[in-house]
Amino acid sequence: MTTQSRPGHGRPDPGLDAITSxxxxxxxxxxxxxxSLAEAEDAVQETYARWYAMSPQQQDAIRSPGAWLTTVTGRICLNLLGSARARRETYVGEWIPEPLPERTERSTGRPGGATADPADRVTLDESVNLAFLVVLDSMTPAERVAFILHDVFCHSFAEVAEIVGRTPAACRQLASSARRRIRASQPSATPAAHRAGIVRDFKQAWEAKDIDALxxxxDPDATAIADGGxxxxxxxxxxxxxxxxxxxxxxxxxRRTGAMTFLERxxxxxxxxxxxxDGVTVTVYAFDVAGDRIRRIWVVRNPEKLRRWTTG
Known part of the structure; x- marks a missing residue:
């Protein structure tokens, strides 16, 4: 790990290197x-604020700044998750995780510049699809933290235990419980090309107002959920x-009025x-497809959750 000098001390500052790495x-x-990407960014900012609140001697005593930052971020998120249910009691309507576009569709400013969007740092894999995040939201905070850190990011249960304040054995049980929830909610994998074809057919049937095709x-038991906040x-x-x-x-x-355009994204x-x-993204639709049918549709219209979507 490369290090940079701490101003005024002329010696390595592992905190600066931790920011970049x-x-x-x-x-x-x-x-x-x-x-929520906005809440995630706030949590990470708070983590670094706590790092820089320490004295140089306290920073030097930390053997692995990266592990320390992960532990603090995990604890901050655990606290936020604990209060999220109370906060959402005042949320108008249903709450859906913040949807993320592909990097090429984000408004990020100049590549590598100071204004780069934190969304650019999120890896869009199976663990961030909307169906997965919705299941995560049904878990207890401790289950969610144990599962994400162990199963997705490969941290040991001993490391997870430091964050959630339980024994490694208890964290193993938490992750196992979360795993069962994921398995019970996820259908067999549908190829991406097939999912895209189903969504395209849905779009065409909707534009044609073909109710039989829709x-x-x-799925006969499908559910549609909307978030306007x-x-x-x-x-x-x-x-x-x-x-x-x-x-x-x-x-x-x-009822649609004005120049409304639907795009596959x-x-x-x-x-x-x-x-x-009129060229401005006003709604994002996410789909859960199983086989040849759509099981769930999530409709995000809350403008605060659409800030990272460009006009294409």
Whole structure:
């Protein structure tokens, strides 16, 4: 690990090196734990604030700054998760994790510049698709932390135990419980190209106002959930049933006004759609596809969660 000099001391400053080498990893961990990139960035900022609040002697006593930063970030996220349920009691309507676009679609400023978006640091793999994040949100905070840090980021249960304040054996049980939840909620894997084809067929049927085609693409027990955060008009309660969703989507199509365009886009690494009103992204649609049917649709309209989506 290379080091830089601490100003005024002329000797290595592991904290500066940790910023360049660990920040991306911390953002990846925090986003998966919190489901919000804004909150993840705040958690990581708080972690570094605590690092720089220590004296040079205290910093030098830390053998692995990267491990220390991970532990502190994990604890901050654990505390945030513990208060999230109370905060969401005042949230208007349903809460959906913040959707992320592909890097090429993000508004990030100049590559490598100081204004680079933290979203650029998030690896879009299976552990950040919306279906996965929604299941994570149903777990207890301790389960979520144990599972993400051990199963996704390969930290030992001894390391996890330092964060959640339990024994390694208890953390092993937490991760096992979380694993069972994931297995129970996830269907057999559907090839990405096939998922994209189903989403494309849905888009075409919706634009054609073909209700029979929509019903054929939706699982009879499908669910649609919308998140407007009280800042955009949505349906406040989930819509249950494929037929009911198809009728709702036809009604949306009939009420549509202005120059609305639907585009196929990647949402958290999965095939999805975005709606642009007069060139501005106003809605992101994420889909959970099993076989030839859509099981779940997530509709994100809260503008605070769409800041990282460009107009293409």
């Amino acid at each position: 660990e920040r991306g990893q911390l953002i990846n961990i925090a986003y998966r734990l919190l489901g 019903i054929g693409l939706l 009280g800042l955009a008009v949505t349906f406040l309660r989930p819509i249950e049933g494929g037929e009911q969703i198809a009728h709702a989507w036809i009604e949306i199509a009939r 990647t949402v958290n690494g999965q095939p999805g759609l975005v709606a642009q009103q």
